[in-house]
Amino acid sequence: MSKLLKGPSVNRPSDEDRPLLEIRDLAITFSTPEGPVHAVRNGRLTVMPGETVAIVGESGSGKSTTALAAIGLLPGNGKVTGGQIIFDGEDITHPTEERIVALRGSSIGMVPQDPMSNLNPVWKIGFQVKETLKANGLAGNNSKERVAQVLAEAGLPDAATRAGQYPHEFSGGMRQRALIAIGLACRPRLLIADEPTSALDVTVQQQILDHLDTMTSELGTAVVLITHDLGLAAERAEKIVVMYKGQVVESGPALEILRNPVHPYTQRLVAAAPSLASKRLQSQPTEVAEEINAVVKVEHEIVDEDILQVKDLTKVFKIRRGLGRSDDFTAVDNVSFSVKRGTTTAIVGESGSGKSTVAQMVLNLLKPTSGSITFDGQVMTDRTENQLFKFRRRVQPIFQDPYGSLDPMYSIFRTIEEPLRIHGIGDAKSRQSRVKELLEHVSMPSSTMHRFPNELSGGQRQRIAIARALALKPEVIICDEAVSALDVLVQAQILNLLNKLQEELNLTYLFITHDLAVVRQIADDVCVMEHGRIVEHSTTDEVFNNPQSEYTKNLLRAIPGATLML
Amino acid sequence: MITFTLKRILQLIPVFFGATLLVYFLVFATPGDPIAALSGGKPMSPAVADALRAQYNLDQPFWVQYFLYLKNLVSFDLGQTFSGQQVSDVIARAMPVTARLAVMALAIEAVFGVIFGVFAGLKKGKLFDSTVLVASLLVIAVPTFVLGFVLQFVVGVKLSWAKPTVSSGAPWGDLILPAVVLGLVSLAYVIRLTRTSIIENKSADYVRTATAKGLSRRRVVVVHILRNSLIPVVTFLGADLGSLMGGAIVTEGIFNVPGIGNLLYQAILKGESATVVAVVSVLVLVFVIANLVVDLLYAWLDPRIRLV
Numbered sequence: 001m002s003k004l005l006k007g008p009s010v011n012r013p014s015d016e017d018r019p020l021l022e023i024r025d026l027a028i029t030f031s032t033p034e035g036p037v038h039a040v041r042n043g044r045l046t047v048m049p050g051e052t053v054a055i056v057g058e059s060g061s062g063k064s065t066t067a068l069a070a071i072g073l074l075p076g077n078g079k080v081t082g083g084q085i086i087f088d089g090e091d092i093t094h095p096t097e098e099r100i101v102a103l104r105g106s107s108i109g110m111v112p113q114d115p116m117s118n119l120n121p122v123w124k125i126g127f128q129v130k131e132t133l134k135a136n137g138l139a140g141n142n143s144k145e146r147v148a149q150v151l152a153e154a155g156l157p158d159a160a161t162r163a164g165q166y167p168h169e170f171s172g173g174m175r176q177r178a179l180i181a182i183g184l185a186c187r188p189r190l191l192i193a194d195e196p197t198s199a200l201d202v203t204v205q206q207q208i209l210d211h212l213d214t215m216t217s218e219l220g221t222a223v224v225l226i227t228h229d230l231g232l233a234a235e236r237a238e239k240i241v242v243m244y245k246g247q248v249v250e251s252g253p254a255l256e257i258l259r260n261p262v263h264p265y266t267q268r269l270v271a272a273a274p275s276l277a278s279k280r281l282q283s284q285p286t287e288v289a290e291e292i293n294a295v296v297k298v299e300h301e302i303v304d305e306d307i308l309q310v311k312d313l314t315k316v317f318k319i320r321r322g323l324g325r326s327d328d329f330t331a332v333d334n335v336s337f338s339v340k341r342g343t344t345t346a347i348v349g350e351s352g353s354g355k356s357t358v359a360q361m362v363l364n365l366l367k368p369t370s371g372s373i374t375f376d377g378q379v380m381t382d383r384t385e386n387q388l389f390k391f392r393r394r395v396q397p398i399f400q401d402p403y404g405s406l407d408p409m410y411s412i413f414r415t416i417e418e419p420l421r422i423h424g425i426g427d428a429k430s431r432q433s434r435v436k437e438l439l440e441h442v443s444m445p446s447s448t449m450h451r452f453p454n455e456l457s458g459g460q461r462q463r464i465a466i467a468r469a470l471a472l473k474p475e476v477i478i479c480d481e482a483v484s485a486l487d488v489l490v491q492a493q494i495l496n497l498l499n500k501l502q503e504e505l506n507l508t509y510l511f512i513t514h515d516l517a518v519v520r521q522i523a524d525d526v527c528v529m530e531h532g533r534i535v536e537h538s539t540t541d542e543v544f545n546n547p548q549s550e551y552t553k554n555l556l557r558a559i560p561g562a563t564l565m566l
Numbered sequence: 567m568i569t570f571t572l573k574r575i576l577q578l579i580p581v582f583f584g585a586t587l588l589v590y591f592l593v594f595a596t597p598g599d600p601i602a603a604l605s606g607g608k609p610m611s612p613a614v615a616d617a618l619r620a621q622y623n624l625d626q627p628f629w630v631q632y633f634l635y636l637k638n639l640v641s642f643d644l645g646q647t648f649s650g651q652q653v654s655d656v657i658a659r660a661m662p663v664t665a666r667l668a669v670m671a672l673a674i675e676a677v678f679g680v681i682f683g684v685f686a687g688l689k690k691g692k693l694f695d696s697t698v699l700v701a702s703l704l705v706i707a708v709p710t711f712v713l714g715f716v717l718q719f720v721v722g723v724k725l726s727w728a729k730p731t732v733s734s735g736a737p738w739g740d741l742i743l744p745a746v747v748l749g750l751v752s753l754a755y756v757i758r759l760t761r762t763s764i765i766e767n768k769s770a771d772y773v774r775t776a777t778a779k780g781l782s783r784r785r786v787v788v789v790h791i792l793r794n795s796l797i798p799v800v801t802f803l804g805a806d807l808g809s810l811m812g813g814a815i816v817t818e819g820i821f822n823v824p825g826i827g828n829l830l831y832q833a834i835l836k837g838e839s840a841t842v843v844a845v846v847s848v849l850v851l852v853f854v855i856a857n858l859v860v861d862l863l864y865a866w867l868d869p870r871i872r873l874v
Contacts, residue, residue, distance in 0.1 A: 073774055097783065105780025112778070117771040120790050121870055122797075131789070132779040166869045182779060 020088055020190055020222045021047040021070060027082035028065055028074065039065050040246045043083065045224070047190065052216070052223040054237035054254070056230050056269070058487035062246040063226050064113075067192045070224075071108050072100040088189070106136040109188035109221075111212075113195040115175035119167035125151070125178050126163030129185060136186040154181035155211045172351075173204040180212060187219060194226045201350035201514065206558040209236060228488060230269055231517075232560035234258050242266050272492035306374075307476060307508050308339040308362065313371035315357050331357045333532035334371070339525075341475070344502065344509040346519040346540070348555070349529035358529075359480050359512045363397055364388060376475070393423055396469040400481035402461035406453040412439075412464055413449040419471045438467040441504075442497060459490035466497065476508045483518060495521055516559055520544060528552050574858045578851070585850040586639075586843055590632050593839040622648075622840075635843065645840030647833075653844045656829060661848070663736040664818070664825035668810040670741055671749030676803055679753045683760020683799070684792065690765050698761070702754035714747045714820040731822045744821040748814055752806050759802055763795035770794070797867045804860030808853035 026043035040062040055063040112118040133139040151159035197205035241251040249263040261267045315332040332354040349355040360366040373380045399405040442463040483491045528536040535549040619625040644653040686695040722730030728743040815827035833841035
């Protein structure tokens with residue numbers, strides 16, 4: 001790009017000119033029992049010294065695989081089968097073990113994705129930093145001070161003491177800081193940051209990325225940032241490489257790609273990115289569906305009726321301290337809100353804010369310490385078993401992890417039929433036709449019935465979970481992070497589906513999420529929770545356009561790409 | 567940590583009483599007359615039989631017998647065998663033999679189990695791994711007494727590499743073959759446990775991170791894979807020491823080892839309640855203490871575990 005135009009650099013054989021990392025026509029193949037899988041085909045990537053390049057794509061697009069190949073960290077069954085990887089002029093496509101060990105840490109660092117699983121749980125943080133320095137010959141005589149210094153640089157407060165602690169004594173954000181410290185400890189010229197913050201809360205994510213930005217630009221480190229979040233990529237990187245099904249489909253300057261996406265996939269990605277979309281989803285179906293909608297609308301005109309009322313809800317957990325002593329921990333503190341029939345109320349908050357605890361109490365899976373939950377005019381506490389059973393029919397959950405919430409031994413038919421059978425609805429034949437109908441509702445072919453969860457993708461599984469939730473014709477559906485585990489495009493599909501179903505069936509949603517961007521797309525009302533309390537409760541537009549509490553403002557600011565002007 | 571240990575030691579008291587009561591009752595309820603067994607099936611005059619019953623308190627009801635047993639126990643008197651020896655002396659003679667046997671078996675399974683398991687796990691799917699897997703399955707499938715007799719015959723009699731039976735005094739050298747037999751089944755389990763654990767850990771995220779730091783392969787294996795993989799293995803080994811002590815009956819029988827297992831077996835045949843209860847109680851204690859050590863070891867190996 002512009003580097004070529006710089007006059008003086010033509011004359012001197014400077015490193016400035018040469019790409020730090022260049023990947024050409026990379027092909028990576030995994031050998032699996034089912035035969036070879038071509039995970040990456042013609043991977044292309046150029047990183048200049050000091051530059052930040054983002055690789056964007058959904059899970060399985062080959063973005064991590066491409067970057068990990070550069071540091072020789074492909075899993076055992078993966079192999080580079082074509083192309084070249086050139087680091088600082090040196091071909092490292094098939095390096096010797098010795099050479100790649102020498103490069104790792106000192107020349108190419110890595111910050112991995114999940115801070116919970118990437119630190120060895122049995123060694124102290126300081127030890128894990130120190131061995132990095134040692135392995136690259138940088139420990140020196142006063143390694144203890146050096147360790148503390150490296151950790152402090154990564155923004156870890158009280159680093160010297162912290163170095164003596166184990167990973168489980170750290171919060172997620174602090175662990176990620178420790179991992180950044182390790183990644184940058186030996187001053188590598190290139191840092192591979194593999195979704196470094198996707199497991200963290202949005203405000204922590206912002207702090208960590210800001211810090212990483214500052215550090216890498218001070219040290220002049222080039223960064224390959226791998227992310228599924230287009231907004232985040234655009235905000236943090238100069239160049240974006242979009243990968244889809246193992247191929248690079250588009251690359252170029254970040255804003256350019258956001259404004260004028262050329263490839264159809266990128267166009268869909270830009271359109272679906274929740275952080276960039278900015279209004280409540282409306283059903284946009286064909287004319288026929290609109291006609292139906294019109295009819296349905298007349299029947300289910302939103303009536304001003306609270307189907308769910310939560311009043312002064314409090315949940316106190318006892319944390320055992322041993323020898324019969326315990327501390328009280330107030331997870332939910334005096335929470336009140338109400339949900340109108342046919343609308344969506346979102347409860348937003350970071351992890352530990354108590355939002356899921358509220359959902360569990362509303363589902364009657366957890367007993368409130370005090371306060372009341374009124375469902376359709378009936379107070380829910382002190383209900384009989386029988387009443388509870390009937391209540392369960394009217395309120396159904398959809399959970400976060402579509403891999404964990406479906407029984408792997410149950411066929412799809414059995415999964416969806418189970419609630420009907422338990423509640424003794426219909427005979428075998430009518431249940432079968434009901435399952436077919438439900439699958440149609442969630443846009444799955446009825447042949448899916450005979451398949452098993454492991455044959456379906458994450459998005460398809462979530463559709464099955466929705467079909468199961470709908471089986472009993474519930475009035476309220478509680479979605480506990482129902483789309484958080486899904487890729488952006490799939491997430492958009494599921495949100496559209498939920499929206500369509502709401503209009504068709506006059507459903508009421510209680511939507512638990514940490515993602516404000518999703519809230520904007522689905523919710524009518526929003527409750528923002530912090531430390532067990534509701535700090536803001538208003539309509540979605542009000543919360544986004546005119547946030548009252550400082551906490552909400554922080555959350556909004558932290559949405560990746562929120563500040564981008566398109 | 568200290569409170570935890572004290573608490574666990576206090577727990578020994580109810581465990582001990584419960585175990586002795588249960589075993590005492592089981593021996594009491596076992597059909598057959600110990601006095602008749604004592605005479606070797608020969609007729610005995612009722613007067614002599616009654617006198618013997620009175621001597622061993624066998625004419626008393628169960629609760630009285632148990633109470634008398636406990637009373638003696640407080641003064642460290644474990645009672646007498648039918649042949650008039652002090653039970654405590656008999657146990658003191660047999661115990662070191664079995665302890666030696668168990669420790670040797672444990673050492674064999676720990677050393678070879680971990681070595682084989684680590685290499686099998688690191689080279690998963692290769693020839694060595696498959697061979698080890700099949701061999702360990704075979705060992706698990708074949709009952710100990712078959713293994714014992716086969717090894718005794720082949721190694722001891724045919725090849726004369728080791729003594730087929732143990733001479734009196736049970737020196738270390740004589741115990742090698744029985745220790746191998748005793749440890750073999752557990753060895754197979756240790757191999758499989760280590761192997762699974764290694765396979766699980768070697769693809770862990772933190773191992774990849776460790777590699778990315780620039781550590782050598784050797785250091786990654788030893789520092790990051792091995793220590794984490796050994797946690798379940800060490801706890802298995804600790805708990806196994808208890809079962810080796812108590813489970814040596816068959817092996818001790820085959821090789822004629824004068825240990826606890828043999829002693830217990832003879833006492834059960836004779837209906838000698840004092841010996842049976844004492845031996846089982848000692849074994850219960852060994853078991854409970856082994857488990858306590860395992861718990862402490864576990865917390866030491868894995869800092870995430872907090873003992874409360």
